[in-house]
Amino acid sequence: QKEVEQNSGPLSVPEGAIASLNCTYSDRVSQSFFWYRQYSGKSPELIMSIYSNGDKEDGRFTAQLNKASQYVSLLIRDSQPSDSATYLCAVKNTGGFKTIFGAGTRLFVKA
Amino acid sequence: EADIYQTPRYLVIGTGKKITLECSQTMGHDKMYWYQQDPGMELHLIHYSYGVNSTEKGDLSSESTVSRIRTEHFPLTLESARPSHTSQYLCASSEPGNYGYTFGSGTRLTVV
Numbered sequence: 590q591k592e593v594e595q596n597s598g599p600l601s602v603p604e605g606a607i608a609s610l611n612c613t614y615s616d617r618v619s620q621s622f623f624w625y626r627q628y629s630g631k632s633p634e635l636i637m638s639i640y641s642n643g644d645k646e647d648g649r650f651t652a653q654l655n656k657a658s659q660y661v662s663l664l665i666r667d668s669q670p671s672d673s674a675t676y677l678c679a680v681k682n683t684g685g686f687k688t689i690f691g692a693g694t695r696l697f698v699k700a
Numbered sequence: 701e702a703d704i705y706q707t708p709r710y711l712v713i714g715t716g717k718k719i720t721l722e723c724s725q726t727m728g729h730d731k732m733y734w735y736q737q738d739p740g741m742e743l744h745l746i747h748y749s750y751g752v753n754s755t756e757k758g759d760l761s762s763e764s765t766v767s768r769i770r771t772e773h774f775p776l777t778l779e780s781a782r783p784s785h786t787s788q789y790l791c792a793s794s795e796p797g798n799y800g801y802t803f804g805s806g807t808r809l810t811v812v
Contacts, residue, residue, distance in 0.1 A: 597740070621798035632790055633743070635800040677743070681798060686731075686756070688801070690743040 590615055593680050595691035603699050608665040610694050612678030615659070622654055623679040624663045626672075627693065633677055637663060668698045703727045706791050706804035713781050713811055721776045721807045723791030732774040733801065735790045736760055743790065749774055781811045 594613045602608045610624075621640055625633035639645045639652040639661070651664040661680075665672055675693040704725040713719055725732065730751040735743040745758030747766040755766050763785070765777050774793075778785055788808050792801035 591742075593742075623800045625800070632803040632806045633801075635802070638800050640798065679800070686748055686750075687745060687758070690735075692740065692742045 591691075592616060592689045593678055593691035595676075595678050595694045597692060598695040599697050600694055601697045601699060602668050604668060604670060606668050606698075608668045608672065608696055608698070610663040610665075610676050610678075610696065612661045612663075612691055613659055614661070614678075614680045614689075616680070616682065616689075617656075617659065618682055619656075619659075619680045621681040621688075622652070622661045623681070623688070624650075624652060624661075625677040625679060625690075627675045627677055629674075665696075668696075670698050670700045672696060673698050704791060704793055704802050704804040706789075706807050708807060709805060710808050711810070713809070715782055715811055717781050717811075719778050719781055719809070721778075721789055721791075721809070723774045723776070723804055724772050725774075725791075725793045725802075725804075726772065727793060727795075727802065728771060729793035729795060729802075730771065731794045731796070732768070733792045733794075734758075734764075734766065734774070734776050735792065737788045737790055737806075746789075747776065781809075783811045785809060785811050 624637040627633045637652040653662040677693045678691040681688040733748045734746040749768040791804040
């Protein structure tokens with residue numbers, strides 16, 4: 590079992606729809622959770638971080654965390670073609686130095 | 701505007717050559733990292749550093765070395781390049797605590 594699992598996609602949504610990206614992790618002591626966006630041929634860019642159970646909103650992005658289910662999600666409202674990218678879920682233990690990345694979900698937003 | 705810089709952006713080199721990938725950041729971050737990423741795959745940690753004169757190996761470090769003589773500079777050296785080293789190499793840094801990373805633009809290495 591991979592430490593951080595994501596559906597590779599591609600996830601295809603029409604412009605203006607809500608895109609829902611999911612991630613599960615295996616280490617129960619994980620404390621910090623991140624979503625990165627990576628455009629093709631580019632490096633990852635941090636878009637959201639979440640540390641406690643519940644929802645965290647930032648503009649069109651909402652991160653959701655459920656530690657009991659070891660589940661993290663990212664919702665993108667009013668999806669735009671410019672949101673088409675690979676979204677990486679990353680998990681880190683408090684006190685640990687390693688951040689484990691998932692392989693990413695490719696999102697395609699159709700105009 | 702990127703505050704962490706990697707050079708070269710692209711490199712094609714012959715087998716057996718020694719190469720150094722450069723990484724510098726202007727944010728004063730103590731923590732720095734090197735990751736390797738193949739297309740469509742996870743990022744794998746190669747090396748990391750807590751600060752000056754501190755370096756640790758990650759998952760894929762056996763064929764490379766790093767140094768941290770200055771806070772802002774964290775170069776990665778391959779002593780003898782092989783075709784299996786062909787990949788993208790990403791440098792990153794982070795603030796103290798449980799913050800996310802800022803990545804450089806990467807070095808795409810091809811060993812022929």
